[in-house]
Amino acid sequence: MAGLKDVLCTAILISLLLPAVAEEIPVYTIADTTGDWGYPSPYLHYSRGPGYVRMSFIFDTLVWKDQNGFVPALAESWEYLEGENAYLFNLNPNVKWHDGEPFTANDVVFTINYIKDHPYQWVDSSIVDRAEKIDDHTVKIYLAKPYAPFLDQVAGTLPILPEHIYSDVTNPEDFQDPKALTGTGPFKLVDYDKAQGTYLYEANEDYYQGAPKVKQLKFVKLSSEMSGPALKRGEVDATAVPPEVADELRGSFVVLEGAHDWLAKLMINHKKEPFSDVRFRQALAYAIDREKLVEIAQRGYGVPASPGLFAPDSEWCNPDVEQYEHDPEKAGDLLKEMGYVKKGDFFEKDGNTLEVELLVTSSNERAGEIIKNDLEEAGIKVNMRSVDSKTLDNAVNEWNFDLALSGHGGMGGDPEILNRIIGEGYTFCSDRYIVNQTLNDLLDQEVAEMNPDRRKQIVKEIQLVYSQQLPSLPLYYPESFWAHNGKVDLYYTKRGIANGIPIPLNKLLFAK
Structure with a gap:
């Protein structure tokens, strides 16, 4: 008996010392409000974070x-x-x-x-x-x-x-053959339905880091209103949820709160008058009440943006940049400097009313209305037009706009993001602002500086110059939430997936 007891004790000890074997998950379903993010090959996925993530499972x-x-x-x-x-x-x-x-x-x-x-x-x-x-x-x-x-x-x-x-x-932009999806990643694409906005992946059992624990990974399209109820019914395993829904789900589900990595901003067509005049862009900044945008449009779930781009809680933020506190009178003074005269409710010049068009999408119409009201109270007439997100991105890319309410992630990643969203690295969410040589030089120095402390100082200087030039106007950082049932322990990647994507769907979560 003593021998048997020793064997049992040894077996128990060995089992405790061995690494836990990940429990297989037959199907894991993720809800997404947009659905289609493009064919998930490197050259055909849509150029926002969710599109890259879809591709990253394969490559x-x-x-x-x-x-x-x-x-x-x-x-x-x-x-x-x-x-x-x-x-x-x-x-x-x-x-x-x-x-x-x-x-x-x-x-x-x-x-x-x-x-x-x-x-x-x-x-x-x-x-x-x-x-x-x-x-x-x-x-x-x-x-x-x-x-x-x-x-x-x-x-x-x-x-x-x-x-x-x-x-x-x-x-490669036309290469939509199944061979285009030959990668080395943990998953293979089984089905993609562009119209339905659905993706189905299966595990690559020969993956060099081991067979993935999730055997099928599904993305389905669901509105934000339906995502919470679908999670409760067990129809999906994970989903982004509105803040109020996140509050309801706490306790029953795991709720993740993202950092302030996503920036909502007012894109400005600085290539044409009057937007090419820095005084006009500063007038916009004084006219728009960013505190009110957070309180009303975000229902308090957010933080007003720094005109220097990085959030106040970011390791890179320069707190000394000009904040442009809401001041319609200052906005009016700047417009008068430019030769505008207030007649009635709006400013005029050469007999023409100061009138601009503001592009928004259905998801940010409430913020658009607040911006419209603020600008009109400051004497700038606004025509607001709602379009789908791809139309808005294309209009910005082609410089076929005045003002556009847009945004992007990546602000929690490497500060190289500044080069892409200020310079010519991006399209739809880049200022493509190259007329200020001081700013250009600082951006070049920032990525070339290998000393971390000196690099941080250059990043602070960039924010000072940017906040003076305002090629676009940072508005707020929304608070974002994901809820899941705990089958997979979701986390936010340090400094974001790839070059800074703030989505808690790192492929390693489903593979290991």
Whole structure:
């Protein structure tokens, strides 16, 4: 008996010491209010965060991030070679493409060369000078110049393509063959319904980090009003929810509150008069009551934005920027400096009423109404027009607008986001403001500065100049909430998925 007892005790001890085996989840369903975010290939997904996330389940990058920071992905390890201004990546030798072909350094070199001829919307290919194969599982990537956020913005964002498939693809934006979805990631696409806005993925059982614990991953389209009830009925496992619904679900479900990583802002067409005059843009800032926007449009669930872009609780925020407290009288004084004269309710110049068009979407019409009322109280007549989000993004991209209520995530990621949303790196949510040389120089210095303390100081200087120039007007940071049933322990990725996406759907959650 003593021997049997010893065996049992030993077995129990071993079971306690062994790592827990992740419980398999047959199907995990996520609700999304928009639904369609494009075909989830690198060149066809829609260029907002949810589109990238859909693609990321299929394609891997050299490195990735979890809730604590960078972790290995296609590369097992890496190092920065300062003398060569290059990164050396040691690749995982066990990786295979979904079709069974081995992944090698050739695929990395091919991808770097490919995006120079076929730009990928999320990565600036000019950052990289060249990629060099050392052997089948080692690659060296030379930078064109010192670039502090390389791991975040390139190695951790660029999906690596299969050379044996994409080498014959001359127009990747038109490549919607199933082969276009041959990745190395933890999931494969089974079904995509553009009209219904649904996605169905199945686990890649040969995934090099182990077979995913979630066997099928589903995205379904549901309105924000229906998402909470669907979670309660067990029809979905996770969903973004309105703040009031989040309050109701606490206790019965896990509720995650996001950081202030998403920025709502007023896009301004600074290429044409009167918006090209900095005084007019400052007048807009004084005219709009950002506190009221949060209190009414966000029902108190948010924080007024800093004119320097970063939220007050961000590690990068400069608290010393001009705040433009609500002051319609100051707005009027600036308009008078520009030669406008108040006649009746509105300002005029040369017999023409000062009149602007404001584009909004159905999701932010309430905020649009507040902005319209504020501007009209300050003497600027506003015609508000509601369009769908893609129409608004296209209008901004083509400079076919006056003012547009828009926004984007990424403010919790690397401060390189400033280069993309101020300079010409983005389209629909970028100011593309290049007329101020001081600002241009600071943006160049910021990404090239490898010393963290000096870099932080440059970021503060950028915010000072930006808050004076106001190529767009930061409005508020909404508070965001996700609720889930606990089957998967959702978390927010440190500094956001890839280059800063503030969505708690990191693919590692469903794979490990």
